[in-house]
Amino acid sequence: MSELPAALEEAVSFDDKGLVCAVAQQHDSGEVLMVAWMNRDALAETLASGQVCYWSRSRGKLWRKGESSGQTQKLIELSVDCDGDTLLLRVDQKGVACHTGRRSCFYRAVAEDGSLKEVLPVVTDPSKLYGA
């Protein structure tokens, strides 16, 4: 188990479930790829390994991004917001961030008429990400 650097231990406010919100952004294009959660161990591992690791709330365990899909996130820079309850991860995303096979999870935008339209294409067949 990795230790959290003292400066982060002080700066980051984990919530009552021990989690902090994390926004992943492609470092060069600026695309916001996804938002997920980290606990202390996930954050420490991410900093130690340079590969992004979240906490899966649904599975209740560490989620090494890309461990089953191969769509890993290499950490470029990690920053903390003013009140310490959100992290910004500048990453280099391999392939696609979204389990639907789209580059970003934010692929549905509100149209003028209030409906949702898809604004990002599927670039990788999800069945190829997770096998048969």
Added chain:
Amino acid sequence: MSELPAALEEAVSFDDKGLVCAVAQQHDSGEVLMVAWMNRDALAETLASGQVCYWSRSRGKLWRKGESSGQTQKLIELSVDCDGDTLLLRVDQKGVACHTGRRSCFYRAVAEDGSLKEVLPVVTDPSKLYGA
């Protein structure tokens, strides 16, 4: 009180406190400015008015971004992530997003030695944002 469009009512998963996470991004530069929360009313008002309104968890009331500082966010595009628990707001930020007078709230980054370094300057004196 504004109504939420039916497509959003269906797509957005509010948490057990009735909130959904919202990431604000400057629409042209790609800067991630801040992360805050919206309840149903804040989201409906944002869509109806075109000016971003959050829910302040600390104050327990609607937070019309810029209402006291003048640093408003005009909504350009609102998108929903794959599981509906986070929104991405592409905005046009007037002035600075952070109450510290920095453009973005994510102004502290982890350095090689594990310390936090300031990576964004104060561009507006905070005392000028909130008066004497």
